[in-house]
Amino acid sequence: MSDYTSGLKVGKKIGNGHFGQVHEAVDPAHGEVAVKVLQRAAWMTDAQWATYKSEHLGEAQNLSRAEHRNVVKVHSVVEGDSGDSVVICMAFCPGGSLQDHFETGPTSLPAVKKVATQVLHGLGALHQRGMIHRDIKPANILIDGKGVAQLGDFGLVTDDLVFGYASDAGYLDHLAYEVWQGSGTSVRSDIWAVGMTIYRLLHGKAWYDEAARPQDLVKDGNYADKLKWLPHIPKDWRRVIRKMLVDDPARRYQNVQQALNGVAPLCVEPAWDVTVGHDRIEWRRISGSRRILAEWERISDRKHRWRVWSEPVGSGRSRTLGGSTALTSRRDAEEGLRELLCF
Amino acid sequence: MSKRMIGLSASTDNVIYVDVEVPDSDDEPLVILEDGNWKLQKGDRSNAYQVLHQQCVDYIREASIEEAVVKASAVMGRMSLKLGMLQTAEVRGIVIAAAASECSVTQLTKGLVSRTYGERNVDDYIEDDDFWAEHTTGKTLRKMSREVAMLLVAARNR
Numbered sequence: 412m413s414d415y416t417s418g419l420k421v422g423k424k425i426g427n428g429h430f431g432q433v434h435e436a437v438d439p440a441h442g443e444v445a446v447k448v449l450q451r452a453a454w455m456t457d458a459q460w461a462t463y464k465s466e467h468l469g470e471a472q473n474l475s476r477a478e479h480r481n482v483v484k485v486h487s488v489v490e491g492d493s494g495d496s497v498v499i500c501m502a503f504c505p506g507g508s509l510q511d512h513f514e515t516g517p518t519s520l521p522a523v524k525k526v527a528t529q530v531l532h533g534l535g536a537l538h539q540r541g542m543i544h545r546d547i548k549p550a551n552i553l554i555d556g557k558g559v560a561q562l563g564d565f566g567l568v569t570d571d572l573v574f575g576y577a578s579d580a581g582y583l584d585h586l587a588y589e590v591w592q593g594s595g596t597s598v599r600s601d602i603w604a605v606g607m608t609i610y611r612l613l614h615g616k617a618w619y620d621e622a623a624r625p626q627d628l629v630k631d632g633n634y635a636d637k638l639k640w641l642p643h644i645p646k647d648w649r650r651v652i653r654k655m656l657v658d659d660p661a662r663r664y665q666n667v668q669q670a671l672n673g674v675a676p677l678c679v680e681p682a683w684d685v686t687v688g689h690d691r692i693e694w695r696r697i698s699g700s701r702r703i704l705a706e707w708e709r710i711s712d713r714k715h716r717w718r719v720w721s722e723p724v725g726s727g728r729s730r731t732l733g734g735s736t737a738l739t740s741r742r743d744a745e746e747g748l749r750e751l752l753c754f
Numbered sequence: 755m756s757k758r759m760i761g762l763s764a765s766t767d768n769v770i771y772v773d774v775e776v777p778d779s780d781d782e783p784l785v786i787l788e789d790g791n792w793k794l795q796k797g798d799r800s801n802a803y804q805v806l807h808q809q810c811v812d813y814i815r816e817a818s819i820e821e822a823v824v825k826a827s828a829v830m831g832r833m834s835l836k837l838g839m840l841q842t843a844e845v846r847g848i849v850i851a852a853a854a855s856e857c858s859v860t861q862l863t864k865g866l867v868s869r870t871y872g873e874r875n876v877d878d879y880i881e882d883d884d885f886w887a888e889h890t891t892g893k894t895l896r897k898m899s900r901e902v903a904m905l906l907v908a909a910r911n912r
Contacts, residue, residue, distance in 0.1 A: 479812070480808065524795075528795070528805055532805075532808055532809065532812060535812060535813075535816070536812055536816055539812075539813075539816035539817065540816065668790050668792070668809075668813075669790075671792070671793075671809065672791065672792065672793045674795075675793035675794065675795045675796065675802075675805075676793060676795075676796045677796065678796065678797075679796075679797055
């Protein structure tokens with residue numbers, strides 16, 4: 412690593428990408444930074460690598476000149492001495508990426524709304540500069556020292572690389588319908604990826620993994636109508652996400668300003684703390700002096716049981732708010748819970 | 755040289771913006787580049803104001819807007835003060851501060867435009883389709899945005 416940039420002290424590895432690794436580092440001018448080293452992938456021909464390198468250097472240099480509160484600041488971009496790498500020195504985000512949040516479980520409505528708004532602000536700035544991100548997903552949203560979400564990882568600068576990278580790196584879940592049909596990426600395919608990111612954050616990995624993967628469904632069309640929702644996700648959120656994920660780009664939000672207007676009126680209450688387990692999902696929140704709880708037991712594909720109740724935070728009696736009187740179908744359980752969890 | 759300007763009008767929970775290119779020659783129509791609105795986020799207004807401020811700053815900065823014209827506060831007759839008016843004034847303040855951090859800002863009241871532009875009342879111009887066909891080109895201007903565009907037409911002629 413020492414041959415890359417004089418004065419840069421590279422520390423431990425903090426992330427792994429398809430093209431290379433991300434390390435903590437200390438830069439004499441900027442203090443604590445993150446250094447991403449993009450290595451030439453084995454499958455790249457000389458021509459592909461040369462194109463990738465020059466486009467990536469160009470785009471990263473644009474980013475290094477552009478500052479935005481919701482875009483990870485790129486301090487410098489240099490080519491490695493060996494010619495097989497590009498080194499990007501950027502702001503260090505101590506809050507890590509939202510991939511960890513996604514893997515932990517569903518994120519609350521207020522937290523997702525805040526992230527979605529901030530990501531859209533950053534994306535809007537990129538779009539107005541004529542750039543397409545192409546790789547919006549929880550892992551590429553980083554949290555800075557003040558808890559502000561920032562868009563990072565600008566690795567996919569050409570459409571050819573989207574498929575080359577995606578096929579290996581699992582990014583296929585974030586490819587819009589028209590990209591599968593060969594139309595290429597655009598402002599509107601970035602908005603599709605924002606919709607998928609919002610959906611994933613709201614549901615968490617355990618729930619997301621229960622359904623067929625988007626990469627197996629999106630290309631067949633009507634993916635927005637096939638989404639499986641946790642019962643507490645309100646109707647207005649579902650409508651906005653569906654609009655971002657609709658197949659026809661012309662029916663999607665056409666730009667970030669429109670998407671922000673879609674997100675603006677979304678309700679953030681009730682803010683449930685949700686745990687998704689294999690056979691049981693639990694919801695918790697505090698309302699005044701009482702704790703509201705809900706659980707959904709998934710005994711088998713056909714047998715379900717649910718209940719919602721409240722308990723005093725201190726002493727007092729529990730109160731049943733609703734529930735199934737006997738084993739019921741999944742559909743009935745979802746409808747019953749939705750009625751009591753979204754209001 | 756042409757100039758990039760934006761017209762802004764605030765209400766309780768919404769800001770209408772009209773982004774135009776003003777040609778050098780006064781005879782040429784305004785080129786409508788964007789006609790949209792920024793909705794105020796639902797819920798806590800302090801957060802909503804922060805979001806709106808950033809949205810406004812971002813737009814003006816990234817579009818390299820040189821001048822903003824904001825529809826100014828005005829009291830007509832003996833209006834009783836209502837919460838909505840105060841909230842509109844708050845939103846207007848956010849927009850003025852955001853715009854002023856990136857470009858020069860002019861505030862115009864509808865009354866002032868009426869007194870200083872043309873022979874007719876502003877509302878007459880707003881209703882007049884031929885006027886807009888003559889004075890604007892580019893993207894479609896929504897009828898609801900004509901009042902904001904009128905600020906730009908008037909500011910251009912000042």
